[in-house]
Amino acid sequence: MFIDFNANPSSPELQGDICLVGSGVIGLALCSHLLAHTNLRLILLESGDLGGAPDDAAVPAELNTGDIDSGVADSRARGFGGSSQRWAGQALPFSANDLAPRPYLNGAGWPVRLGDLEPYYAMATRFLGLDERPFSADLWNEPALSGLFAPASPLGLNFSKYSPHPNLAPLWRQRIAASDRVICLTNAHATHLEVDADHQRVSGVAIRSRQGRPGRVRAQRVVLCAGGVENPRLLLASDQVHPRGLGNDHDLVGRYYQDHVGFYGAHLEPLDWRAFRHLFASFVQGRHKFVPKLQLTDAAQCSLQLLNVTGNLGVQLEETAPVLGLRRLYNNLRHGALGRHNLRDLKMLPKAPLESAKILYSHVVQGRIRIPRESRIFLIANAESEPLRDSRIQLASERDAYGLRRARIHWLVSDRTRVALDAYFAEVKRVLEGAGIARVHRNPMLAETNDDWKSRGYSLYHHMGGTRMASRPEDGVVNPDSRVFSLANLYVAGSSVFPTGSSSNPTFTALALSFRLAEHLAAASPTP
Numbered sequence: 214m215f216i217d218f219n220a221n222p223s224s225p226e227l228q229g230d231i232c233l234v235g236s237g238v239i240g241l242a243l244c245s246h247l248l249a250h251t252n253l254r255l256i257l258l259e260s261g262d263l264g265g266a267p268d269d270a271a272v273p274a275e276l277n278t279g280d281i282d283s284g285v286a287d288s289r290a291r292g293f294g295g296s297s298q299r300w301a302g303q304a305l306p307f308s309a310n311d312l313a314p315r316p317y318l319n320g321a322g323w324p325v326r327l328g329d330l331e332p333y334y335a336m337a338t339r340f341l342g343l344d345e346r347p348f349s350a351d352l353w354n355e356p357a358l359s360g361l362f363a364p365a366s367p368l369g370l371n372f373s374k375y376s377p378h379p380n381l382a383p384l385w386r387q388r389i390a391a392s393d394r395v396i397c398l399t400n401a402h403a404t405h406l407e408v409d410a411d412h413q414r415v416s417g418v419a420i421r422s423r424q425g426r427p428g429r430v431r432a433q434r435v436v437l438c439a440g441g442v443e444n445p446r447l448l449l450a451s452d453q454v455h456p457r458g459l460g461n462d463h464d465l466v467g468r469y470y471q472d473h474v475g476f477y478g479a480h481l482e483p484l485d486w487r488a489f490r491h492l493f494a495s496f497v498q499g500r501h502k503f504v505p506k507l508q509l510t511d512a513a514q515c516s517l518q519l520l521n522v523t524g525n526l527g528v529q530l531e532e533t534a535p536v537l538g539l540r541r542l543y544n545n546l547r548h549g550a551l552g553r554h555n556l557r558d559l560k561m562l563p564k565a566p567l568e569s570a571k572i573l574y575s576h577v578v579q580g581r582i583r584i585p586r587e588s589r590i591f592l593i594a595n596a597e598s599e600p601l602r603d604s605r606i607q608l609a610s611e612r613d614a615y616g617l618r619r620a621r622i623h624w625l626v627s628d629r630t631r632v633a634l635d636a637y638f639a640e641v642k643r644v645l646e647g648a649g650i651a652r653v654h655r656n657p658m659l660a661e662t663n664d665d666w667k668s669r670g671y672s673l674y675h676h677m678g679g680t681r682m683a684s685r686p687e688d689g690v691v692n693p694d695s696r697v698f699s700l701a702n703l704y705v706a707g708s709s710v711f712p713t714g715s716s717s718n719p720t721f722t723a724l725a726l727s728f729r730l731a732e733h734l735a736a737a738s739p740t741p
């Protein structure tokens with residue numbers, strides 16, 4: 214059931230078995246597993262309402278003091294379903310090297326291996342409704358591309374899968390409304406965590422409504438799933454007993470903050486359109502979409518001591534291009550947001566009958582999204598950023614609409630990201646020009662050893678690392694079970710626990726870790 218804390222006249226003191234702070238992708242995944250596999254009573258705290266309220270606790274531009282703006286000011290959705298209301302739903306697993314110790318990279322090496330995550334990636338696949346074939350499936354199966362990548366090539370071909378229903382709010386609104394084992398308290402902003410007398414356990418979660426009315430939730434176990442910035446912020450804001458906040462005995466909360474750097478690294482000029490489209494055009498099969506990626510292989514990263522980089526096409530077209538109208542229709546359909554505004558998109562089709570026919574032929578007969586010849590085409594990279602101790606989230610003195618200290622984000626990006634991007638685009642040029650597929654015009658900024666390139670880098674809204682996972686409390690905030698080292702009943706879920714960030718979109722792996730945590734929480738509880 215849902216309770217709106219704004220509309221509730223009394224100050225509730227709710228009690229449950231597990232309190233989940235945040236109803237985004239991760240909070241709902243935990244909720245789904247715990248509802249299906251236990252009899253536990255859940256309390257799901259959501260600081261926004263059932264719609265997508267403006268983010269009252271956003272981090273304004275002036276509180277982004279690092280190398281590249283974190284994008285937090287305009288990216289987050291505060292409301293039931295969290296950022297699933299806005300995200301693209303693109304899923305790509307991490308590789309073995311992403312989780313392995315890398316002698317050339319300080320702070321690399323997760324306390325779990327990729328093999329440990331495999332069963333949980335399968336759960337994440339079902340949760341997001343993704344196509345269930347393995348990521349190794351050869352969707353390209355055509356001689357045109359055979360031999361493009363030699364076995365020892367530093368580049369490999371990969372693809373991401375898109376969820377056919379990225380916005381989780383509509384489905385989960387119904388499920389929670391129908392459940393008598395989960396209370397979702399909306400407009401209930403967790404302000405801090407309270408601890409018991411010997412500081413071993415969290416005894417309650419203090420909440421506040423927009424109007425400033427206080428309340429409290431008590432639960433046997435508490436899981437923070439408030440997002441990559443809010444998880445560390447909430448631990449830092451729980452400074453009533455320990456001045457440095459909770460779980461922060463080793464001054465690690467908020468540190469090693471990372472994001473993926475987006476970078477338009479090359480303009481591509483196709484020479485062989487057939488091979489080019491075959492390599493790069495997105496696939497559509499029924500409700501499923503797949504986007505081809507060129508990725509630095511694990512072997513190349515190790516031998517050249519590089520961070521991870523993946524890239525995919527970015528296509529720029531006139532606003533009136535029919536393919537853009539169809540793309541909007543498709544995305545609005547996936548987000549359950551079709552409306553009158555889409556009539557404008559449909560009206561574009563008859564204005565360019567030949568191009569529209571080609572788009573439909575490509576989509577329906579060939580199962581590929583057409584790349585029109587008049588496009589300006591770029592290869593856009595997602596690059597890993599090095600985990601740096603001074604790259605961090607702290608509390609600023611400025612306060613948000615709830616009267617709480619805002620987060621200050623100091624995201625530092627080292628030169629290793631530029632070096633990896635430069636090596637990546639050099640290899641892309643070698644392969645695509647060598648095969649006569651495209652001419653590659655690289656962005657010259659990447660070859661310069663100054664910091665100018667950072668002005669063109671941007672956040673991909675993948676907020677990671679502020680509560681990193683480790684085997685020892687000296688190295689991280691949570692243990693391999695995602696439990697805060699110093700507290701017996703406090704857990705953290707989401708990309709904030711990543712020690713390093715790969716170049717793959719983070720949510721699929723955050724979901725895998727969260728299903729692993731859900732299984733751990735369920736193991737101590739009765740099955741229904």
Ligand SMILES: Cc1cc2nc3c(=O)[nH]c(=O)nc-3n(C[C@H](O)[C@H](O)[C@H](O)COP(=O)(O)OP(=O)(O)OC[C@H]3O[C@@H](n4cnc5c(N)ncnc54)[C@H](O)[C@@H]3O)c2cc1C
Nearest residue numbers: 235237238239260291295296300301302303403707718720
């Ligand atoms: C435009 C955009 C596109 C993206 N595309 C992709 C993509 O294609 N693939 C991918 O892997 N990732 C993508 N991401 C990132 C992805 O959205 C996040 O990784 C994912 O949403 C994280 O899930 P979460 O549940 O941890 O956090 P969120 O989805 O942010 O949910 C957190 C929830 O907690 C609530 N909350 C926060 N603080 C409190 C508090 N103190 N008390 C109570 N509630 C609180 C929030 O209101 C929110 O509902 C994208 C992000 C954006 C913005």
